Amino acid sequence: MSGTVVMKFGGTSVADAERIKRAARRIVAKREEGLRVVAVLSARGKTTDELISWAQEISPHPDPREMDMLLSTGERQSCALCAMAINDLGHRAISLTGSQAGIVTDTSHTKARILEVRADRIREALDDGRIVLVAGFQGVSTAKDVTTLGRGGSDTTAVALAAAIDADECEIYTDVSGVFSADPRIVPDARKLPMVSFEEMLEMSASGAGVLQLRSVEYARNHGVRIHCRSSFDDAPGTVVVGEDVTVENPLITAVTHSTGEARVTLTGVPDTPGVAGRLATVLAEANVNVDMIVQNEPVSEGAGADMSFTVPRDDLHTARTALEPLAAELGIGVHADESMGKVSVVGAGMKTHPGVAAKVFTVLGEAGINIEMISTSPIRISCVVPGDKVPEAVRALHSAFELSGPDTIRPEQPFGEFAS
């Protein structure tokens, strides 16, 4: 067998010396199958959180360029340590920073986007028989500054490298054994999905499934990179993310996802004049705030302002308020925030051809006594914003109502090879 594989190990998979050595053995095992191996590593365990707390001790709102310089060190440490472990196993490894690996990004610090991958140095090292370790989550900007790709950016690094070097597969090793029909911490009998389509995975990542970072799935879809999401602690096959044409069936509902990190911003007295919504959206976009759902009510009477609500990740709430304040003051808009919101979503490619799913979702949540605050839909997803403390209950109710763990819909766990054939 020959070919090229990218293996990505998350923070929990390299959290201590023993785990780094275990990752090293897994990498070496792939190499010994005859594959060319590039491994992308995250920072060890809680390193990134620790670095962030250091910055917060210094400054309430640290300079983003300097934040990137600080945060990028964690992955470099993991890679250097893993390279040492691989060398001790009798193979030749070389660790590269994002910059050395040719990950060129824009200059949007802490949330940079990859513009180009100049993988020459990786290719040379592979041709030289080396195992290449690349620090995830980071790159170098067109202004030659160190950038980071945002939380979970190591997945994107791995997928981008897989595309650049034309790898056969991008394996994402993590502390869960694959993608589940719901978070097993909330739904103990959630089942592992052997295969999901890019489209479903995109919706699931966007609506709270933490296992794969949204941008990495987008990148994989756009570049046709096959992702295999699996456990770093056992050899069982995980979940393969592939194009829709490859999946064998489109279940009505594939999974229930959720998020508890939502904040809702409500603007009251928004002038009912053309362009106001656009100006509001522009200041938020310029501040790099990810606005998710937006709901606007008609003004109750002629001349009265409208109410507008939207959700943002809770971490972006401060930025959002700061960005909105000058414009709100100018236009006489009231700004209110609710930090404790959650979101529950059902995702399934079969939904496209099957009406009535939304009605069922609303009924199930209503029967469970859970108030739906906001709703948004896509062709293969229905999301409801609910009070944060009601999220686990909502997930369990929907998972059960759509029989995702029931005998009618369960597909028996099979070895991956069989299933894929």
Added chain:
Amino acid sequence: MSGTVVMKFGGTSVADAERIKRAARRIVAKREEGLRVVAVLSARGKTTDELISWAQEISPHPDPREMDMLLSTGERQSCALCAMAINDLGHRAISLTGSQAGIVTDTSHTKARILEVRADRIREALDDGRIVLVAGFQGVSTAKDVTTLGRGGSDTTAVALAAAIDADECEIYTDVSGVFSADPRIVPDARKLPMVSFEEMLEMSASGAGVLQLRSVEYARNHGVRIHCRSSFDDAPGTVVVGEDVTVENPLITAVTHSTGEARVTLTGVPDTPGVAGRLATVLAEANVNVDMIVQNEPVSEGAGADMSFTVPRDDLHTARTALEPLAAELGIGVHADESMGKVSVVGAGMKTHPGVAAKVFTVLGEAGINIEMISTSPIRISCVVPGDKVPEAVRALHSAFELSGPDTIRPEQPFGEFAS
């Protein structure tokens, strides 16, 4: 006032958030005097030791290239954090890695030497009104790998940058208030020296004075960089290191220095044939072991091998033994090591024109009952290897015998300006 200054802060001066902020205020104060400021920072407190212990958990003898990738992260963290603090003080700072700062080194990992400083990016940032923070201790090799300059390398970074940008002074901020006539932890009434010559400082650094790294003093002498070594915790003037022509007097003895980190290697049965010593020295040099004193005894009888002893830093002992083993086996040489040796030295530029110092050193140590194991001298230094546990006693005896704290030789502490005039 205008001009350029390089300020270097050691690990204890940036050990926590408060100290980083204090360093930031000192840097800003310099800038507000109208100076262009480049600051070189070490890793926070025990960071480097912690990183080394991480590597040791992974591998008994970590790959040097990967060690450099790992160790270089500590200084980047300090610089990014300090830049955040400076930005919060209303100034514009930019942190640069050794590579970004243009520190080009050879490829000798963990002990790289600076080949060239391409300071364009620093100059541009200074011209733009910024305070520039540079990660000490590191550079980029001609093979485009991250390198480190060895322990204490941040001093060398600072001096090299001062030379490259033609700074008026290189200030080394540390946890001691200057260079002392002996280690105040051993000799409580040791006095601070307002001024020492490069030559004296070189001998002092080489013989154990930890305050300045040897290579940084060499670099400063070769490039005429004025060093001011001072405390980061108060504003008192420290010790200025200048050319010999600038110093006002040459005291007989300036200081007593010591080292407890010595190991002695004794080779027995060394064949008395030409070239053997050269071959031994070559394998040690190739392994990058710093051999200090060398003593060789004549063979006791025709055909018998000679004995040869030399000292190395204790940390290099393993490397030295590994390097010597094949040659020793080939030539039938016995290799013995003694890890617990120390060294005590007296340094003084006046010694050059004043015989009898060596005799006095030997007499003083003899009267104190301290056995001298090996001796080496330079025109301005006499060093004796003694048992490691006798070092403090030897230092106190010599400091007292040469009256370095006594009323006859003490120079009253004066404000630096007065003294320099």
